[in-house]
Amino acid sequence: MTDLVARLRAGLPADAVLTDPGVARSYANDMASFCAAGSPAVVVLPRTVEQVQHVMRTATALRVPVVPQGARTGLSGAANASDGCVVLSLVKMDRIVEINAVDRIAIVEPGVINAVLSRAVAEQGLYYPPDPSSWEECTIGGNIGTASGGLCCVKYGVTAEYVLGLEVVLADGRLLSTGRRTAKGVAGYDLTRLFVGSEGTLGIVVRAVLALRPAPPEQLALAAEFPSTAAACAAVCTIMERGHAPALLELMDRTSVRAVNALTHMGLPESTEALLLAAFDTPDPSADLAVVGQICTEAGATEVVPADDAAESELLLQARRQTLPALEAIRPATMIDDVCVPRSRLADMIDGTAAIADKYDLTIGVCAHAGDGNTHPVVCFDAADPDESRRARESFDEIMALGLELGGTITGEHGVGVLKKEWLARELGPVGVELQRGIKSVFDPLGLLNPGKLF
Structure with a gap:
């Protein structure tokens, strides 16, 4: 420990090397439930590429594990520390x-907050579409690490x-450049795509061309x-089958x-x-909404409420954005699953989850990026409560098993981390x-x- 800190x-x-045990413990985990976290030996907050290289050369020389972190808003334990590791926090590398x-294009460092980048490019008439729910806090480096998505993924x-x-x-501290800045x-x-979604297990992203x-x-x-999940999902399928391109298509049970x-x-x-929310950012969104509203009515919607302007649209979409805080208010803890299925099986996934909730006598709410089946x-x-915790974990596993049974995947945008290692092996198979x-x-x-993530 003394040698490690001295070399760092x-x-x-x-001020970039934090050794106080209490401070180090505050960097031990992200927002995932049921994920073990160790005690880091030291936390480092580099500001330059050269400083990151120094950290990795030191870690390699001393054979010390390194856990990269962003804002720690992840939900799979991918940023959780291991015992005796160096936590490498990249939040200070935050330059556009x-x-x-x-x-x-935008060229950014990994600690740039998603919302900060989005607003900066908007000032120049540009748009960075990926918008995770935690976009006001999460970093671009973290988004790259988990290949994150957001509400606008459908389009x-x-x-x-x-x-x-x-x-x-x-x-080992070497600097690798991948990809390009050309169209x-x-x-x-394609090494760039290989690093996207690798959750910090292959290298430390220090700059990105977006x-x-x-x-x-x-x-x-x-x-x-809608009076049933099946009716709402039938509307989703028809919307997509007929070639419409909503900017957002969300469902709440x-x-x-x-x-x-x-x-x-x-x-x-x-x-x-089921409440279905659709939005268009086309040249004539009112016309698109009218067509989609008719599709919803034909599918059995009991009421369709279109917004007249952007302010009314924002009020409608607030319901979806408040879903997670609202469910978190029900019980002291939540476990957020992230199962993506083919759109054609979306109703089976949601109704199957309701049956699992009944089986385990738990409250399980489902919100979905309905347009892409996530x-x-x-x-x-x-x-x-030990018994309630056990039931929660077992229900979580059954939900993932259901997703695979329906031809889906165990994670659409949150990653594997610690939480889903066993399930990744089931999905990928031994080869x-x-x-x-x-x-x-x-x-x-x-x-x-x-170490200890993914596999």
Whole structure:
């Protein structure tokens, strides 16, 4: 420990090396439930690429594990510390290096907050689409690490589709450049995509080249109430089958609707079984909403409420944004699942989750990025109650098993981390795991980068 700290301080400012045990413990975990976290030996907060390289060279020389972190808003334990590790927090590397309107790119450091980047590019008439729910807090580095998504994925895609190039510090301190800043580029293997979603297990992202889009028109939204999940999901399938391109297509089950009412007193209809929210940012969003509203009515919606302007749209969308805080208010703890299924099986996933909630006598609310089949079942429980905690964990596992049974995946945007290691192995199969471990060994032969995650 003494040698480690001394060597780190030789290449870092004094205030960038934190050794107080209480402070170090505050960096031990992200926001995931049921994920073990160790005690870090030291926390470092570099500000430059060279300082990150120094940390990795020191760690390699002393064979000390390193756990990279961003804002620690993750929900899978990917940022959790291991015993005796160096926690490498990248939040101080928060510069927007360049915004180029001609090339439609931004070059940023990993600690840049998603919302800060979004607002900065908007000032130049540009748009960075990925918008995780934690966008006011989460960092671009964390978004890249977990290949995160957001509400707009149905039209604009996820983080991976906007990362053109990276600078990455490898486990031994070498600096690797991947990708490009051009619109096209197919030279060699796509190492950029390999790092996106790797959760800090292959290298430390220290700079990213991100694709931007022209800013779209303001959204207009509608809300549609349905008497059943099946009817709401049938509307979703028809909307997508007919080629419509909503900027947002979100679904809330009855548990989520009632939770939002209890928290916000918004007056949402508690008789509804499913509330569908759709938004368009097209040149004529009112016309698109009218067509989608008719589709919802034909599918069995009991009421369709379109917004007249952006302010009304924002009021409608607040219900969806308040879902997680509302469910968190029900019980002292929540476990947020992240299962993505084919759109055609969305109703089966949501109704199956309701059956699991009944089986385990738990409150489980589901909100979903319905347009891409990504569901977020939220298991509400009391972590201080051993029996309730057991039931919560078992229900979580059954939800993931259901997702795989329906042809889905265990994570659409939150990552694997510690929480879903066992389930990743089930999804990939033994050959897939063997090959992925082989890739890991090429980049990190000593196994120092974020050990215990993914596999």
